[in-house]
Amino acid sequence: MNKPLVGACFAALLIGATAAPATAVGDQPSAKPKVKAVDLAGTVALSNCSGSIVRVPDSKPDDPALVLSNGHCLENGFPAPGEVIVDQPSSRSFTLLDGSGGELGSIKASKIAYGTMTDTDVSLYQTGSTYSEIESKYGIKALELNSAKPEQGRAITVASGYWKKLYKCSVDGFAYQLKEGNWTWKDSVRYTPDCKTIGGTSGSPVIDDETGKVVAVNNTGNESGEECTDNNPCEVDENGKVTVREGINYAQQTYWIVPCVGEGNKIDLSREGCELPKPSGVRGR
Structure with missing residues (x-):
């Protein structure tokens, strides 16, 4: 994991523009409104x-x-x-x-x-x-x-409050299963290599650069190329094939929250459409 830096019982380190000239109506399609640059606010x-x-x-x-x-x-x-x-x-x-x-x-x-x-x-x-x-x-x-899933290829920013630092990359794809030690996560976001997140970035919001909305929460990366071990998650596809991507980092989607x-x-795990894991005895609708 892009692990907590202090107190971890698991391991030592877990992660104003110039206006465009006026043009006649119909000269060109309307430009998309600019979204404020992603920063650390919030x-x-x-x-x-x-x-x-x-x-x-x-x-x-x-x-x-x-x-x-x-x-x-x-x-x-x-x-x-x-x-x-x-x-x-x-x-x-x-x-x-x-x-x-x-x-x-x-x-x-x-x-x-x-x-x-x-x-x-x-x-x-x-x-x-x-x-x-x-x-x-x-x-x-x-x-x-964001109430919708992130899209492959979208530009994203991992905004770390611990380090007061922004990591910018894109959604490279999704892992059907991501296994790390005793834990398994579903449909994880895989970053392109630019997002070199480190210990302390764990829990950072992953923000879609176009919408400014949170699409995932940063949580782990493969540090040394090992297969499915602590700090070295592996990807497992629908057929059970295992892929190791050394140096690549991951996040968990948040739309299903x-x-x-x-x-x-109030967090209500019995609400219709709620698919978050539930304690024993709690049923969804």
Whole structure:
């Protein structure tokens, strides 16, 4: 994994333009509106990882803000295969950053709303601050989770709050299964080689450069060319064929979080369309 840097029980290191001249109507097709360049606004630094303040399309200004990171970044250590954590008290602090990486202040969790390393590698903290409170105090808006899957070839930015650094590349493709040690993740995003993420970038939002929305959460990379071992994930296709890509890094898609967030930003794993792994005894619809 692009591992947490401190306190990991697993290993030492886990990751204004000039206006165009006027033209007559019909001279050329309308240009796409420019999207503001992706920066670090809305990202957070954890004690050992990266993260971001996120919202879903239906989140309201007075909802408690959510912080997205990795399951392997949880303060109590890595969830076991098959383990799903919901509604666990937490008082973890996050350092909120502006666009250039300046530290604005801290926000604090009230609970771990969701966390797992099964099928995906994700954690969602509910904070004690609402989106409107954060925007009013710090001038920062939450990043929106895209409700659609990322597309192959799209330009993306991995925005690390821990390192206050942007990694830019494209979506190279998708791994049917990604295996690392005892864990297996489904339909993982594979980066082109430009995104050389490192320890501490774990939990960084992966942002689509065109839409500005979060499409994945950074989590791992093959460090030394080993096959399916800790810190050396391998890809497994539908037929069981194993592929090792040394030096290549990966993320977990986040579109499937969106159907699982209900009114008041509550994680509701029983909602229709929610496919996040569930604790035993919880059924989806």
